[in-house]
Amino acid sequence: MKLFRKLLLLPLVMILFLPLASMCVFMVFAGSSSASIDTDEIIVVSGEFVGPFEDDRYVITSDPGNRPSLHDWHAGIDLDRSYGSKVIALTDAIVYDASARCDPDGGYIGNRCPYTNMGGCGNYVVLRFEHEGHIYYVTYMHLSKLHVVKGETVKKGEVIALQGNSGNSTGSHLHVEIHQDKHVLGKDHWIDPRTFLDLK
Structure with missing residues (x-):
């Protein structure tokens, strides 16, 4: 009888657990992608350039x-x-x-x-x-x-x-x-x- 109850509870647990687990996985990956580094971005510049040090004492x-x-x-x-x-x-x-x-x-x-x-x-x-x-x-x-x-x-x-x-x-x-x-x-x-x- 105990085994029968466990077998009945297993599908219920799976139904409740799987959506929660998939949501957690999605949040982890979504969070990591939003923090990704885009080094392909281009900054267009004009005008004078400076440096490489703060002064000319080199x-x-x-x-x-x-x-x-x-x-x-x-x-x-x-x-x-x-x-x-x-x-x-x-x-x-x-x-x-x-x-x-x-x-x-x-x-x-x-x-x-x-x-x-x-x-x-x-x-x-x-x-x-x-x-x-x-x-x-x-x-x-x-x-x-x-x-x-x-x-x-x-x-x-x-x-x-x-x-x-x-x-x-x-x-x-x-x-x-x-x-x-x-x-x-x-x-x-x-x-x-x-x-x-x-x-x-």
């Missing part, structure tokens, strides 16, 4: 181009203000990518951190914006600390990170690299950072 330690002593072609420009100096966004932009997986002061030649397609960049921030019909990707590398996350919108002059010595680095500095219409590193789609940055 030195340029390596220009773009061939570097025979290091047997490479340098796709960006290296600047040094001091370890921990505030790095600012050159314009309004979307944070297209960002990573803080590396030791902020663990840089050395040959260090491939973060061991991805951005290997050797150390801790980095990539900003994305549109200007005069082209999309630009600005990568700030070898950072010690990030103040932004992927998918965030930043304003011109906003602090996005601090200078560091992470990844494939000989010492504390900031490497800035800019590419047009495609997010890559190196010579492909490369443009001179001085196109946007009024470097002293």
Whole structure:
């Protein structure tokens, strides 16, 4: 008799439980999708650009181009203000990518951190914006600390990170690299950072 009652109760429990369970699952997935990051958003900008530091108290330690002593072609420009100096966004932009997986002061030649397609960049921030019909990707590398996350919108002059010595680095500095219409590193789609940055 007890078994018979249990068998009768089972369909009733299932009828009540299944809609409740499915509603909970829907709410979980609906909540996660509303918090998803859209890095395809484009911010169109015009006017002057700023940075990469809050002031001009920095030195340029390596220009773009061939570097025979290091047997490479340098796709960006290296600047040094001091370890921990505030790095600012050159314009309004979307944070297209960002990573803080590396030791902020663990840089050395040959260090491939973060061991991805951005290997050797150390801790980095990539900003994305549109200007005069082209999309630009600005990568700030070898950072010690990030103040932004992927998918965030930043304003011109906003602090996005601090200078560091992470990844494939000989010492504390900031490497800035800019590419047009495609997010890559190196010579492909490369443009001179001085196109946007009024470097002293």
